[in-house]
Each structure stands twice: as structure tokens, then as C-alpha cells.
Amino acid sequence: MNNIAKAFVAAKREFAPALKTSTNPHFKSKYADLAGCLEAVNEALLNQGIALLQETSEDATGVTVETVFMHESGETIRGGKLHVPASKQDPQGYGSALTYARRYSVMAACGIAAEDDDGNAASRKAPTVDVSTYVSSINGCENLEDLKAKFAIAITACGTDLQAKAKVIAAKDARKADL
CATH class of the missing domain: 3.30.390 (Enolase-like; domain 1)
Known part of the structure; x- marks a missing residue:
């Protein structure tokens, strides 16, 4: 196991x-x-x-x-x-x-x-986690392995902030599509 x-x-x-x-x-x-x-x-x-x-x-x-x-x-x-x-x-x-x-x-x-x-989701307070640095890092990935590693760091940093997670996931999906 x-x-x-x-x-x-x-x-x-x-x-x-x-x-x-x-x-x-x-x-x-x-x-x-x-x-x-x-x-x-x-x-x-x-x-x-x-x-x-x-x-x-x-x-x-x-x-x-x-x-x-x-x-x-x-x-x-x-x-x-x-x-x-x-x-x-x-x-x-x-x-x-x-x-x-x-x-x-x-x-x-x-x-x-x-x-x-x-x-209901839109009316919640703005994200408490500033994900702009993580999104920039994800956008700069040169390969899928780097993307996977940087996404794991970013998603962990989001904690329970669902809006921040959504931004990080969207950035990952967009970069993955480009790669």
C-alpha cells in the first residue's frame, strides 16, 4: 500500500x-x-x-x-x-x-x-492567497515535468482558498495545452 x-x-x-x-x-x-x-x-x-x-x-x-x-x-x-x-x-x-x-x-x-x-461562489470574499507569482511561474514552464512540479507547489500554497485554486488550475490547463 x-x-x-x-x-x-x-x-x-x-x-x-x-x-x-x-x-x-x-x-x-x-x-x-x-x-x-x-x-x-x-x-x-x-x-x-x-x-x-x-x-x-x-x-x-x-x-x-x-x-x-x-x-x-x-x-x-x-x-x-x-x-x-x-x-x-x-x-x-x-x-x-x-x-x-x-x-x-x-x-x-x-x-x-x-x-x-x-x-454563491462569486459573492465570497476575494482570494486570500496571492497566486500571481505562482501563475507567472506556471506560465513560464518549458516542459510538462516542470509544469507538474510548479503546479504541485502552487496548488499546495492555495490551501483551502477555492478561488485561488481555480486560478492556478486554469493557468496549469492553459500552459499544458500550449506545451
């Missing part, structure tokens, strides 16, 4: 919040969809040599999902099984239960929460 434990901790430092970008038409509320949850963690996990798998099984009343992390060394961490009953006993009911289970399983296994990307 030494390899995957170290790699998972390093990846966790880079996890982003799952943004609430989808709207539930029945309740007129926003939520983080499955794609947003996976987007918040996949790149960080892969950067550390970890693949995220979701094992699924069905039963007479719904679906069960377990998020599994597999390190390139062959070591694995299992996130525990989550059962979600299907609201209807038809393909749509099972599909909905599966998506719901996968979304909540990955959020629980990764320890991430859904975060608003609307007015």
Missing part, C-alpha cells in the same frame, strides 16, 4: 471541487453531475499513476457501485460499496440509479464536495 497511499495523497492535493453545473428541472436546483465529479479528480489521479474504476452490480431493487483506485504498481484502494434503489423497475430507473450511485461513490471515495459555480 506504500505506492498508492503516497500517490493518492499527492493526487488529493490537486482535487478540485465538483462544480454544480447541471439543473434538476423538478426541484429547479443545481447539482454536480457525474462528468463534473470525474473532472474534479481524474487528471490529478492520472498524474499520480492512479486509474479510477467503478465496479457495478445490479440486483432486484437497484444498483451497487464501488469506486476502486488502481495504482500503476498494481496496488488498489477500494472505496466501499454504495447501493442505490431504482425508482422504477425499467431501464430509465436503473440508469438513473446507476448514475446517482456512481456520482456519490466517487465524491465519497475521493472526499470531495459539490461546490457552486454561481452567485
